[in-house]
Structure formats: structure tokens, C-alpha cells
Amino acid sequence: MPAADEQRTEEEAVDARASTASAGTPAPDAPDASSGHLTADGAVNRPLDEQEEEAAAQAVAEPVEEQPDWEDLAKRKAAELDNFRKQAALRVQKASRDGMKRVASELLPALDDFERALAHAEAEEGDDQHTLTKGIRLVQDQLLTALRRAGIESYSPQGEAFDPHLHEAVSQVPAEGTESGTVVEVYQAGYRLGDDVLRAAKVVVAA
DSSP states (O other): OOHHHHHHHHHHHHHHHHHHHHHHSOOOOOOOGGGOEEOTTSOEEOOHHHHHHHHHHHHHHSOOOOOOOHHHHHHHHHHHHHHHHHHHHHHHHHHHHHHHHHHHHHHHHHHHHHHHHHHHHHHHOSOTTOHHHHHHHHHHHHHHHHHHHTTEEEEOOTTSBOOTTTEEEEEEEOOTTSOTTBEEEEEEOEEEETTEEEEOEEEEEEO
């Protein structure tokens, strides 16, 4: 047999063995449809029932957020609003009282001078009817009435027991037949706004 024919025969035999080997090589295992399949990025896409089971397990594991008690919350907010209104009313009341105190502190000295001037005029005037001073006294009474409408009242504690919270003793004098510590003369009237003393009355006390 020629050498060229022998070489072709050997090449054909090698090709035949290679084809047989390639045909008998088992293919890689295909993914089981029941256990999922690979996605493009290599992740396993499991069947829907397994995904649902996993989601249910996560839902059970995570704590459920409790809904607020809307009725209780509404009651709390209503109570807070009521407290705010009361505090605001108290602040307004206090501001009003403080304002009246400031006005009274400026006005009372003028009223004191008014009273002293009237007393001097009444003592020196020759007219027994005091025609002029009566008219001025009328104006004074109107001023005092305006103060009373604002809650500011004057007080004259003559004959009362001395009270350091209400009275300021300017002197002590012996007084027969009068118990010690009794107010025997009011030198200057006091003023108060409700329970608050705007100015203590200046008094003379029996020794």
C-alpha cells in the first residue's frame, strides 16, 4: 500500500475515535425544574410556592407594629389644650393685675397731694359752706370710684389692731383707755388690689 494511503487511513481512524469520544461524553447536569433555574446572573430563581413560604416566615418573624389608641390620644390632646387655655388665662390675669399695680403706684402719690391740698383749703377757707372745695371733693370721689371699678380700694384702719402686713407704724403714742397695739390715727390711707397690698396704711399706734 502506498505511504500516502496509509497516512490517510491512520488520520481517518484518529478522527473516528475523537468523534466517538465526544459523542459519549455526558452533558453537564441540567437544573431540576422543581428546584428552580439559574438566572442570567447565576442566582437561583425558586418556584413561587417557596417564595411565598419564605415571605410568610419573614412576616411572622417581624414584630407587627401596634396601631395607636386614637381615642386615648384624642383625650390627651384635649386635656393638653384645656391646660394651655387655663395657663394663658392666668397669664393674662396676672399681666392685667401687674399693669393696674403700676398705674396705681404712679397715681396714688397724686391723690395724696390732692387730699392734703383739700384739707389745707378747708382749714383756711372762711366760707363755712366750702363751696369751692366741695366741687373739688366731687372730682376726687370720681377718681376714687374709677379706682374701685378697677378693683383698687383705699382703706383706713383707725380703731383696728395693728397688722404689719397692712399697716406701717410711723409712731407710737400713749393712749389712755385704748388697748396697746390699736391704731389710734391714720396718717395716710392704704390701698389694696384684692388681697394684694399696693401700699400699706401709715398709722399711729397706741403704746
